[in-house]
Amino acid sequence: xxxxxxxxxxxxxxxxxxxxxxxxxxxxxxxxxxxxxxxxxxxxxxxxxxxxxxxxxxxxxxxxxxxxxxxxxxxxxxxxxxxxxxxxxxxxxxxxxxxxxxxxxxxxxxxxxxxxxxxxxxxxxxxxxxxxxxxxxxxxxxxxxxxxxxxxxxxxxxxxxxxxxxxxxxxxxxxxxxxxxxxxxxxxxxxxxxxxxxxxxxxxxxxxxxxxxxxxxxxxxxxxxxxxxxxxxxxxxxxxxxxxxxxxxxxxxxxxxxxxxxxxxxxxxxxxxxxxxxxxxxxxxxxxxxxxxxxxxxxxxxxxxxxxxxxxxxxxxxxxxxxxxxxxxxxxxxxxxxxxxxxxxxxxxxxxxxxxxxxxxxxxxxxxxxxxxxxxxxxxxxxxxxxxxxxxxxxxxxxxxxxxxxxxxxxxxxxxxxxxxxxxxxxxxxxxxxxxxxxxxxx
Amino acid sequence: xxxxxxxxxxxxxxxxxxxxxxxxxxxxxxxxxxxxxxxxxxxxxxxxxxxxxxxxxxxxxxxxxxxxxxxxxxxxxxxxxxxxxxxxxxxxxxxxxxxxxxxxxxxxxxxxxxxxxxxxxxxxxxxxxxxxxxxxxxxxxxxxxxxxxxxxxxxxxxxxxxxxxxxxxxxxxxxxxxxxxxxxxxxxxxxxxxxxxxxxxxxxxxxxxxxxxxxxxxxxxxxxxxxxxxxxxxxxxxxxxxxxxxxxxxxxxxxxxxxxxxxxxxxxxxxxxxxxxxxxxxxxxxxxxxxxxxxxxxxxxxxxxxxxxxxxxxxxxxxxxxxxxxxxxxxxxxxxxxxxxxxxxxxxxxxxxxxxxxxxxxxxxxxxxxxxxxxxxxxxxxxxxxxxxxxxxxxxxxxxxxxxxxxxxxxxxxxxxxxxxxxxxxxxxxxxxxxxxxxxxxx
Numbered sequence: 001x002x003x004x005x006x007x008x009x010x011x012x013x014x015x016x017x018x019x020x021x022x023x024x025x026x027x028x029x030x031x032x033x034x035x036x037x038x039x040x041x042x043x044x045x046x047x048x049x050x051x052x053x054x055x056x057x058x059x060x061x062x063x064x065x066x067x068x069x070x071x072x073x074x075x076x077x078x079x080x081x082x083x084x085x086x087x088x089x090x091x092x093x094x095x096x097x098x099x100x101x102x103x104x105x106x107x108x109x110x111x112x113x114x115x116x117x118x119x120x121x122x123x124x125x126x127x128x129x130x131x132x133x134x135x136x137x138x139x140x141x142x143x144x145x146x147x148x149x150x151x152x153x154x155x156x157x158x159x160x161x162x163x164x165x166x167x168x169x170x171x172x173x174x175x176x177x178x179x180x181x182x183x184x185x186x187x188x189x190x191x192x193x194x195x196x197x198x199x200x201x202x203x204x205x206x207x208x209x210x211x212x213x214x215x216x217x218x219x220x221x222x223x224x225x226x227x228x229x230x231x232x233x234x235x236x237x238x239x240x241x242x243x244x245x246x247x248x249x250x251x252x253x254x255x256x257x258x259x260x261x262x263x264x265x266x267x268x269x270x271x272x273x274x275x276x277x278x279x280x281x282x283x284x285x286x287x288x289x290x291x292x293x294x295x296x297x298x299x300x301x302x303x304x305x306x307x308x309x310x311x312x313x314x315x316x317x318x319x320x321x322x323x324x325x326x327x328x329x330x331x332x333x334x335x336x337x338x339x340x341x342x343x344x345x346x347x348x349x350x351x352x353x354x355x356x357x358x359x360x361x362x363x364x365x366x367x368x369x370x371x372x373x374x375x376x377x378x379x380x381x382x383x384x385x386x387x388x389x390x391x392x393x394x395x396x397x398x399x400x401x402x403x404x405x406x407x408x409x410x411x412x413x414x415x416x417x418x419x420x421x422x423x424x425x426x427x428x429x430x431x432x433x434x435x436x437x438x439x440x441x442x443x
Numbered sequence: 444x445x446x447x448x449x450x451x452x453x454x455x456x457x458x459x460x461x462x463x464x465x466x467x468x469x470x471x472x473x474x475x476x477x478x479x480x481x482x483x484x485x486x487x488x489x490x491x492x493x494x495x496x497x498x499x500x501x502x503x504x505x506x507x508x509x510x511x512x513x514x515x516x517x518x519x520x521x522x523x524x525x526x527x528x529x530x531x532x533x534x535x536x537x538x539x540x541x542x543x544x545x546x547x548x549x550x551x552x553x554x555x556x557x558x559x560x561x562x563x564x565x566x567x568x569x570x571x572x573x574x575x576x577x578x579x580x581x582x583x584x585x586x587x588x589x590x591x592x593x594x595x596x597x598x599x600x601x602x603x604x605x606x607x608x609x610x611x612x613x614x615x616x617x618x619x620x621x622x623x624x625x626x627x628x629x630x631x632x633x634x635x636x637x638x639x640x641x642x643x644x645x646x647x648x649x650x651x652x653x654x655x656x657x658x659x660x661x662x663x664x665x666x667x668x669x670x671x672x673x674x675x676x677x678x679x680x681x682x683x684x685x686x687x688x689x690x691x692x693x694x695x696x697x698x699x700x701x702x703x704x705x706x707x708x709x710x711x712x713x714x715x716x717x718x719x720x721x722x723x724x725x726x727x728x729x730x731x732x733x734x735x736x737x738x739x740x741x742x743x744x745x746x747x748x749x750x751x752x753x754x755x756x757x758x759x760x761x762x763x764x765x766x767x768x769x770x771x772x773x774x775x776x777x778x779x780x781x782x783x784x785x786x787x788x789x790x791x792x793x794x795x796x797x798x799x800x801x802x803x804x805x806x807x808x809x810x811x812x813x814x815x816x817x818x819x820x821x822x823x824x825x826x827x828x829x830x831x832x833x834x835x836x837x838x839x840x841x842x843x844x845x846x847x848x849x850x851x852x853x854x855x856x857x858x859x860x861x862x863x864x865x866x867x868x869x870x871x872x873x874x875x876x877x878x879x880x881x882x883x884x885x886x
Contacts, residue, residue: 001769003726007603007697008690014604031684033649033847051604051652074847076684076818103684106847107820131646131843140650147607160450161457161494164590166676166858168877169612169659170625170636172884182613184627184636186673186884187665193613193627193636200877203574203886206476207583209494215658216612222630230629233609241474241519241546247451254450283446326444375519377550396886400574404476404517404549415609434611434643441615441629443646443839 012078015052018093021083030055030095031078031103033135034071036115044068046097047115048077053269054137056094057081066100073115074106123427130434130443141270142431146419148267150214152259153235153413160251162237163208167200169193169216173393180221182230193218196412198344201238202373203400205408212237214415224438226427227312227365229416231436238410245346245356245372248409249286249332252360252368256281256330276423279329279362285322286332289354292318308337316364323363334358336371343383346372346409356409363421370411377401455521458495461536464526473498473538474521474546476578477514479558487511489540490558491520496712497580499537500524509543516558517549566870573877573886584713585874589862591710593657595702596678596856603694605680606651610643612636612659616836623664636661639855641787644681645816646843648851655680657858667881669870670755670808672859674879681816681853688789688799688815691852692729692775695803695811699773700724719866722772722805728765729775732797735761751780759807766806777801779814786826789815789852799852806864813854820844 011029013021018028032048032055044059057079059068064081071077081095111129112121114136119126126133134140154164170184170191182193197213204211217234239251260278263271271278287295290307296317297304305311310318310333322328335354338347345355357371374380380401384391391398419431429435434443454472456464461471475491475498487502500522502511507524514520524538554572555564557579562569569576577583597607613627613634625636640656647654660677682694703721706714714721730738733750739760740747748754753761753776765774778797781790788798800814817823823844827834834841862874872878877886 002729004689004693004696004729004775005726006693006700008686008693010686012684031849033849051606072847076847076849078684103850104818104848107845110846111842129842131649131839132846134647134650143608144606144651146609150607151601158594163494163587164593165586165876166589166659168674168879170661170674170879170884182627182629184625186625187663187881189884191884204577204876206574207577208587216609218613220630231611231613241455241521243451243453246447250447250449250451253447257449283448286445286447332447375547393885396574399554399572402550403553403575404515404519405547406474406476406519407546433609433647436611436613438630441613441632441634442836 015050015055015091018055018083019091024085026083027080027098028083028095029078029080030057031076034073034075034077036073037068037071039068046071048079049135049137054090056086056089058094058096060096064097064100066097070102071100072106073110076103077101078103123429127429127435127440128443134433138273141273142419142423142425143433144270145263145267145274145276145423146415146431148263148270149259149415149418149422150233150235151266152262153255154212154214155262156255156258157210157212157237160210160254162210162212162239163204165197165201165204165208165211165213166215167194167197167204167213169218180219182218182220195219196234197236198342199394199397201236201410202344202405202408203397205238205240205410206400206403206405209240209406210237217412222438226429227417229428229432229435229437232417232432233415235413235415235418236410238408240406240408242372242407242409245334245358245370245409246286248370248372248411249284249334249358249360252370252411252413253281253284256284274423279422280327281330283328284330284332284360285326285328286334287318287322288335289333289337290335292321292331292333296321308340310359312365315361315366319361319364329363331361332358333361341371343387343389344373344380346374347383360411360413362418365417365421367418367421368411368413370409372407372409375401375405375407377405458493458498458534461498461526462534467528469526470523470541471526471538472521472523473500474519477516477518477520478580479516480511480514482511489514491522492578492580497533499529499532501537501539503539507540507543509540513545514543515549516553519546520544521546566872570872570878570883571886577876581716584716585862585866585868586876587713588706588710588717588719588866589858589874591706591713592702592858592861592865593676593678595705596698597655597657598705599698599701600653600655600680603653603697605653605655605682606647608640608644608647608651608654608656609658610637610640610647610656612661623662625661625663638662639677640679641785642837642840644679644853645787645848645851646840648681648683648853649843649846649848652683652849653680660855665881669872670860672871672875672878672880675860675875676858678856678858678861679853681851683849683851685815685850685852688777688801688813688852689729691813691815691854692727692777692801692803695813695854695856696724696727699727717866722865723770724773726771727773727775727803728769728771729777729801730761730765731778732776732780733778735764735774735776739764751783753802755808758804758809762804762807772806774804775801776804784814786830786832787816787823789817790826803854803856805861808860808864810861810864811854811856813852815850815852818844818848818850
């Protein structure tokens with residue numbers, strides 16, 4: 001009988017392993033995709049794309065036992081050669097090729113020059129050719145950084161006593177209500193796709209006190225803007241036993257600090273590749289919604305059109321204000337008007353026109369919505385009634401409150417938006433692996 | 444201006460913090476939900492449910508400045524008292540209560556006795572009352588262990604050079620084809636919910652070599668069994684530059700080993716609570732599909748009805764065989780018949796009736812399906828043609844192959860099934876937070 005006892009050791013080495021070899025003239029094996037070929041006549045530079053970066057290989061006529069003509073951009077190869085330390089090569093090393101084994105061949109040439117430093121295509125082409133355009137080193141680095149964001153978020157929350165949950169995306173009713181819900185047929189019953197894990201994460205506060213989820217959410221919004229997606233990854237958490245919604249903002253501050261720390265320590269290569277300057281998360285200013293509007297209006301001489309709403313341009317000006325006045329990249333805007341918030345938001349007892357809620361703005365854009373929730377059963381029923389809503393389909397949600405819930409609050413961070421602003425992109429599709437919007441359902 | 448600079452320090456202590464205090468007679472603050480009250484006359488034991496476990500508090504008439512009658516199961520409280528080391532108390536400590544502050548009150552008594560050791564309700568009741576039944580200590584422990592499984596899986600793959608991805612769940616076409624796809628209306632265009640991230644993770648192998656995703660998948664299967672769900676969490680990975688599908692199984696072996704290690708080290712409390720015996724992952728036997736059928740048939744005298752299919756009962760017998768003969772909890776069954784596998788599965792060149800694919804059985808049940816995929820563009824087109832399928836809607840998927848893909852393979856692990864078999868449950872709904880099945884769309 002044959003048995004497996006763990007990962008199989010391979011002779012082929014990854015970039016970091018190669019860079020750690022100090023021995024001179026060592027014969028090594030590597031594999032990778034041919035990223036580009038620079039044919040100089042007698043010799044050729046074959047740049048291999050590996051998961052950790054690019055590796056320069058030197059092909060020499062008569063030395064390398066392989067016909068150069070058989071190699072194409074997109075060929076997958078395994079190669080053997082001498083490791084040479086060369087300060088001019090990317091990463092300080094190159095391989096003098098002795099033998100090449102072809103693992104697979106492309107059927108057609110690349111439709112776009114992915115080996116270029118910057119992918120000079122339109123966003124439309126980039127997205128249409130996504131499986132190919134992402135092979136560009138800078139394009140893929142964006143999503144490596146996105147990975148780091150999620151890792152930092154999760155690692156921080158694990159440490160803070162949060163439990164990770166997986167809540168259903170198909171349900172009978174939307175958490176936020178409204179028209180922007182995708183509907184589907186669930187074995188001849190009407191069903192919807194989750195706009196957020198809101199109800200579930202609140203119910204789970206009654207179980208684990210602190211929970212989080214990193215999962216897709218679905219919004220059937222008909223916005224066709226640079227900042228809206230119809231499906232995105234939401235970084236959600238919800239925490240019990242809070243003294244106020246400040247606890248939620250403080251937890252987000254901690255999470256953002258950890259995210260930047262993880263990026264700095266483990267994703268420095270990608271940050272450098274994209275020339276990303278990490279934002280300051282040491283002190284995040286907190287300002288009331290109405291005060292923020294006044295400050296921005298006064299400084300930038302822009303009349304307040306609607307005291308109960310924040311226009312995208314106001315978000316930009318408020319961010320600019322706190323950048324200029326306090327050097328802050330992030331700002332918490334608190335006390336959003338009650339009528340702009342869902343029914344479960346806790347109204348401010350001092351002035352119920354406003355809620356104990358907040359948005360977090362990052363470089364001019366809202367990346368987080370959060371706040372304290374109503375935890376008292378009767379207060380929740382009263383608010384639902386005052387809004388003229390029905391409790392239909394909310395039995396389970398309400399049962400959590402009926403049988404006792406601690407004071408709690410939470411938030412949702414849009415992963416693609418956070419990545420977008422971090423990388424200085426101006427369209428959220430740039431930082432979405434395979435975006436879904438009004439017109440885009442593929443790839 | 445007010446600023447936030449990180450998580451706010453609290454006076455209230457968590458269980459582990461309390462257990463670390465050695466000072467005698469220290470006054471401490473705690474919070475939690477009243478799990479149960481045992482009134483003994485002059486004194487009462489108030490058991491608080493905290494996220495790390497239960498905390499015994501002692502209420503004494505005349506000492507505790509609070510009326511016991513105001514406390515109910517489900518009340519959320521903050522309390523102050525003297526920490527006492529008491530070997531008989533759960534976790535070795537208890538709090539002699541001096542003051543209690545009520546944070547919130549339930550409106551109605553618990554519908555089921557959640558404070559009991561075992562929740563003696565039917566599965567139906569358990570699921571109907573999920574937000575409440577999960578407050579039972581043993582019920583919630585299942586999902587803490589589930590968290591550990593996902594953590595171990597992710598941590599292992601990060602280390603192995605995998606990149607985490609987030610692929611869209613709404614798309615234009617299912618990866619596996621067939622009838623079991625949920626359909627929805629996407630702005631007046633027909634769309635489907637992803638049965639798996641198969642196409643996307645394969646495309647991303649061309650970008651990052653190694654990728655993984657832990658996300659929901661949707662199956663409109665009309666099975667109403669103990670092992671099927673219509674929405675579940677799939678632990679998926681896909682890896683390039685493999686020498687064969689054995690590399691995929693070896694990677695899974697490594698992941699399973701890490702998962703068990705993480706559980707042993709960080710979730711020992713929950714394992715003990717549920718009396719879970721971790722399986723042996725040191726050596727996992729590998730057996731061919733046809734051979735496995737023969738072995739089980741011969742030993743348990745059960746005729747082989749269909750040589751090209753594996754019935755659930757045969758999975759049980761094969762697992763039993765390897766448990767009895769080799770003490771193995773897991774077994775890889777390889778070389779599944781081609782016609783039982785999707786088009787992208789690589790056929791065995793030695794006998795194309797079979798594929799270079801596998802299932803992993805765990806204690807009698809399939810928890811993983813994986814294998815090597817076709818990576819050559821023309822070979823993929825040929826297979827699609829041979830199956831009489833159309834390439835419609837597959838343009839992006841096929842473009843990845845057209846422009847070069849390394850040899851690769853991968854797998855998907857059903858998280859809820861793995862949890863179920865690990866915990867010795869006999870219905871996958873027991874280990875699903877909020878299950879979706881033919882009849883269940885709520886809570």
